[in-house]
Every structure is written in structure tokens, then in C-alpha cells.
Amino acid sequence: MKPTDQTMTPAASFWNDTGRSGIASWIFSTDHKRIGLLYFFSVFGFFLVGVVLGLLIRIELMAPGRTIMGPQTYNALFTVHGVVMVFLFIIPGFQGSFGNLIMPIQIGARDVAFPRLNLFSWWLYMAGAAIILTSLFTGGGPPDTGWTFYLPFSGRTGTNVSLAVFGVFVVGFSSIATGVNFVTTIHRLRAEGMTWGRLPLFVWSLYATAWVQILATPILGITLVLIIAERLLGTGLFDPGRGGDPLMYQHLFWIYSHPAVYIMILPAMGVISEIIPVFARKPVFGYKMIAFSSLAIAAAGSLVWGHHMFTSGMSDTAVLVFSFLTFVVAIPSAIKVFNWVSTLYKGSISLEAPMLFSLSFIFLFSIGGLTGLIQGAAATDIHVHDTQFVVGHFHYVIFGGSGFAFFAAMHYWLPKFYGRRYAEKPAIIAWALMSVGFNILYFSMIVLGLEGMPRRYYDYLPEFAPLNLVSTIGSWILASGLVLLLVNLVRGLRSGERVGKNPWGAATLEWSIPTPPPTENFEEEPVVTHGPYDYRGAGIP
């Protein structure tokens, strides 16, 4: 599509209009767009670190026996891969970057409710990340417990667990601050006419996510404090030798960490709900149900943590209840998927990069969700528990789902802030490479798990060798697609074709202001007169 009108002169945009200069104009800025970009580059940097670690894990598993590293290094590597990807990339990812960049504009606000708290939460995030990185190179070496820090092992291992856990605690604080900020912003700062029924679906999803952040993260906080107390004071609260119960640790950990997967996936679903109607040229099908299902997923998803413990020794009643509740979450998730597909039906579909990544999202997320039900059912879970099946499943949801939605958001929204766009053809090639590589990489894991290969093991039986090799080759295809995506985006945003106000012809508010946006977003306070997917009122060319 061609730019529809004149690009704004750069001097008036948020890139230039600031009192400070150089790096200080970024790291001390309270402008939500600058903080959004700070978040974007930090979380994406950590994503790349996590990718490299993941590739190393796959190379080690390429063939049976030792390939490139010893067992201790391998244990540390999958732990750090998990910690970096979960706590430093995907949990803060959407809220911090695209939430900050887009949400205030979409509701017609000049900024978030607490701009200084917003900046503080980025600082907290960076401090936590720095502490986690320090833990890798000091003390007894990088933690080797897995990202779940299960006690009693994490209470005894000589590696640097305490410091890593403290880093995660600090990052959790940052997450709470963002959640508080977003809920307040959405309640208090909506423009005139921006009723709850006109809220873009991305904002609805951020709203649901923010509540999960507020209500679940403190439980993680106290759990992490208890790990540190266990290691430093020897409290023994989870040590069966001293009257404690390790299962209690698992309960506390998953009371947070299961809802946390909805922190990862809900905003991703919001992104998809924005992109699909725009590229299908149709109002979204079932607006109210998509909005409601975000809240339903957040609520129901907070009650299902016990399904991580089916084989840990819970009562049969508890297993039954958690199994049922886990199935309940599938209902609002399916509502979303069916509504996206219904939006596509008889749409005038334009297959550009954001749309292609969104379609991949629906496909990969569906596989991830359906394999989730196999683990949600207690009987089948006993067969696949702690196998590669689980690894395959959650990578389908978190990487195939959230990750691909993140890439879709990058192609969809970043041109708005840079004023330039990427080249279309390489973006499509990158999308194809990534989609194909992804399925080769992770579907192999699902099959390996069904055949009985455990997760996290350093070595495996020879009969698992062929599929492991296939999986590793898939990881290289995926990585090459990612490199292409990055090169194309960076080149495009630096020197690509200029875009106008509304290159995609969308109806949400962020496309009604100049590109790149001015510092205060709106010259005068907007008055909203139509819904976010009502394209007739959007002034589309």
C-alpha cells in the first residue's frame, strides 16, 4: 500500500521534541513512546540472547552423547534459556513495548496515568536483568535448577540461585508497576467518547493482562523470598526432612506461573484481534465476545495451576477439579479463534507480512492449545508428563503464539513510530522460513515426547536420534528466517519507503495522528465518534 498523505516533518515528532539530548533523552524520558521503545530494544535484545542459548541446546541434543558441552553446562544453559525467555522477554515483552507504545494512543490519552512510575518500571526491569546476568558469572556459576527453581533442589545446589531469584523478584516488581499503571490509565484517561464498548481489543487484552499481573505476581514474589530464606536461613519450609512440603512450593510457584502464561499470550491475542480485521477489510466478528473472552481467560486461567502437579502426589479430587478447570480455559480461547476465523470469512484478505504472521499465530496457537488439552486431561497427562511433548506444547503456545504475534506487531506498528517501512518480499520469505522451521523444530519434539523421551535430559537413547537431528535442523531454518526478518526490518526502518498516517487503512486512533507521532500524541483532545473497527468513519482513502 502507498502512503496516504504527507509524512510529518521529523522536527515535530517525539524523536526530536525533547529537552534533553543523547542517551539521557531516552533513559530519563517519561514519554510512553520512548519508554515503549526502550522496552522494545531491551526485551528484544534478551530474546536474541535466549535464541542463541536455545540454538546451543539444540546443537547439544543433535546427536546422542556429548556433542559440544558437558552435562553441568547443559543444565545451566536450559535454565538460563528459560529464565531469560520467560522473565526477561515474553512476560514484560508485550506490556512493556507495544503496550506502552500503543495503548495510550489507542484510548486517546497523552500518556499513561503515572509516567514516572512507567520509567521506574523500566529501570527496575533493567536492574533485575542486570542482577540475573551477574548471577551467571559470579558465585557458584549459573543456576542449574530449571526456570521453575523447584525446591528442595534449588535450596541445596551450590550454584548462584539466590542472586538469580532476587533478580527475578525485582523484575516482578517492574511487572506489578506496569500492571497498576495500565489499569489506572484505562480507567481514568480514556478520551471523550471512548466508551468501554469502543475500546480497541488490544486495549481490552492489556487490561485483562494487567489484572493478572497485579493479582498473581506478588505470589511469585513471596515464593522467591521463600527460596532465598530457605538458602540463607535454612527455614526448611519446603524441606521434608524438617517438616516442610515441597508440593507447597509447587502450589505457590504455579499460582503465579500458570496465570503468567496468560500474561504472555493475552496481549498477543489482542495484537491478532487488531491485525486480522484490518487485513480482512471487515469489522471484527464478535467484538463483545473477544473482549469478554480476554477477561474470562484471565479469570479461569488463574484457577488451573494444579494441572502442573498431576503426577506430584495430589489428591484425586484435586486432580479432577484442576483437570475440569483447565478444560474450561479452552472455551474462551476457542471463542477467540473462531471469531478470528469468522472475521476472515468473506473478507477481502490482503496477505502482507503482519497478516501472514497472524495467520501463523492462529495455526500454531491452535496446535499449542489442543496439545494443552492432552496435558489438561489427567489420564493422558500421566503418559506425556515431563516429556519433550510438554516442551513442544509450550513452545507452540509461547513462541508460535506470543512470539509470532510479537513479530506481527513489529511489522504492523513499528513503521508508525519510525515513519518508514520494511520491504515486503523479504518479510514474506522470512515469514515462510520461520513458519516451516518452527514446525520442523517443535513438532519433532511433540512426537519425541509421545515416544517417551523425557525433557531436560542431557542424553537420550539411540532410537530418539533421528527426530532430534530433524528438530535441530528445524532450529537452523527458523534462525535463518529470524536473521532475515531482522535485517529487513532494520534496513526498512532506517532507509525504507516512507509511510503516511494510515498505511494499512485501519480505524483505531493511533492511525489518525501524524507519523511519527508528536510528543503529546494529539494536538487537541480527540473525541471518539465511532468504534475501533468501524472503517466507514475512519477516513480511509
Added chain:
Amino acid sequence: MSHQTRKDPAGAKLGMWLFLFTELFLFGGLFLLYGVYLARYHREFAAAGREMHLGFGTANTVILITSSLLAAMAVTAIQRSGRRLVLYLLGGTVLCGAVFLFNKYLEWSDEIGHGIYPGSPRLAAGPPGESVFYSLYYLTVGLHGLHVLIGGTLLAVVAARVGRGTIHAGDFAWLENGALYWHLVDLVWIFIFPLYYLVL
């Protein structure tokens, strides 16, 4: 940066309430553990609970409730009376917090003097339920004490700003939020006191 957001006291208060929810859940994790372990070790919990210093606990409860009253009065005072009364009331609140911590220090030194602390040889030799009880006690009360310290510091900062006049009858969101935080600290203690000192 020319970035002015207009004052929104209702928004500030909403944000504070949301944050206080997270604090409740933080302590909630410890109360959850208390419930589970009480069901498992009710006899040991009862025995250990009777050893607690009821005097210290009661005194601290009275002190904290008084401080909460003073904090609430400070919020009313800034709207109705002069700056001086607000400063007196806030000073009283912070002083109560300090006395509370001093009492806690005396109580803990006594207990630690008797060999009661997490991982101590005496507890290791005793029944496991007793060791769990004291570990939970030290963690919960310690975390609460940390909150008293944070709340006291916050109110001291608020008092300084009242003194400088940046918090006044027209804009006292900071004072109100500081007082809300202090009420939370009080409220959490209202749960800790019966659970550890009274009901067992």
C-alpha cells in the same frame, strides 16, 4: 521534557489501592502456608504458640492501631486545620512505628537468646512442626517489620513535603496514599497478632 499530565487524585488513589492488593497477596502466600501447616501440625503449632510473648504482641497491636488513628487524623487535618497539626500527627505516627520496631527488636533478641530462630540447633532437635511454626513466624513478622520500616520512611518523606508546603489542602494525594499504605501495614498486623499470639 514538556510533559505535563494533569493532576488526578482519584487516579492516584486507584493506583494505590491496586498496589495494596498486591501487598495483600504477598502476605497471602505466607498466610496460605500457615493454614496448610496448621492443619498438618496443629498440636506442635499450639504448643509453640503458647510460648509466644503475649505482652509484646498486645503492646504492639495497641501501638499500631494508635498510629493508624493518627495517620487518619492527619488526612483530615490537612483539609481542615493548619500544617503544624498535620506535622504533629505524622510525627506521632512515625514515632509509633519506631516504638513498634524497638519492641520487636526486644522480643526477637529474647527469642534468639533462647535458641529459637530458623535453622537453630534447638529447633532442629525438636519436632518438625515447631520448626515450621517459628520459620513462618520469623518470615511473616520480618516481612511485616520491613513494611513498617518502608511505611515509616514514606510517611517521614510525606511529612517533609508537608513542611515544605508541596503537599497542601489543595493537593494531598501523597499524604492520603501514605496513610493508606500505613493502614495496610496495620491491617496485616491485625491478622498476624491473633494467628501467632492468640488463637493457638
